[in-house]
Amino acid sequence: MNPCTFFKCLADDTRLKSLLLIAKTGEACVCDLMEALELDQPKTSRHLAQLRKCGILLDERRGKWVFYRLHPELPPWARNVIVEAAENNSLYFSDALNKLMASQSSTLNCC
Amino acid sequence: MNPCTFFKCLADDTRLKSLLLIAKTGEACVCDLMEALELDQPKTSRHLAQLRKCGILLDERRGKWVFYRLHPELPPWARNVIVEAAENNSLYFSDALNKLMASQSSTLNCC
DNA sequence: ATTACATATGCGATATTTCACATATGTAAA
């Protein structure tokens, strides 16, 4: 994991918020993320794909849905960076986090 | 310190290596950094200026030279990110670090 | 005041990233 490549992955609002949301909640599917972040589907998917290709996220398909979580083999220092960023910038993504947790706990939710 | 802005600052080879070198050595002047990184002067100065304007680095002039160090008011989480990256990616900037330490300890050095 | 050296910045050219739209793929229910 080249550190410059790693930081490039965090250097975008969509990707960073997606990562912080996933770090906080453990995992999330694409449809919940796009609603929480108020983004269209291709944009959400593209950024998640970039994080997956860099080895930061791991995807798992369950039926129609694809869930993303932090890659278990992510180097500890890199995981710490994400977790520390999440713990110290709650205001940056609290709106999205509230929406995401509402979706995830709702029985009306798609997945 | 918006976290996305912060990570954008780390998402470039010149800036990231400069930061890791400064984190390791405490401080460095522009001329030593440009030699350690084998860059021209305007490029080195430009990237340092960006880090200064974002509040990551603090500059201090001493005679003809300008020394940069991590800004003392940098939020602890952000400082930790830089320090952790430095501690866990030595191979990424070891060449530059060796050159920088050689310059800084040499009596032949300009500053 | 002039010169030499260290650092900073204006600016157009180039490279890289991101976006928006269309479309493709994958899954499951009817």
Added chain:
DNA sequence: TTTACATATGTGAAATATCGCATATGTAAT
């Protein structure tokens, strides 16, 4: 097997970042 839904990706346009060169500013010695 048709349909609906979820996700992924091809592609060119737009936005953004970086570079290279020239030049400006700041400091100290002569």
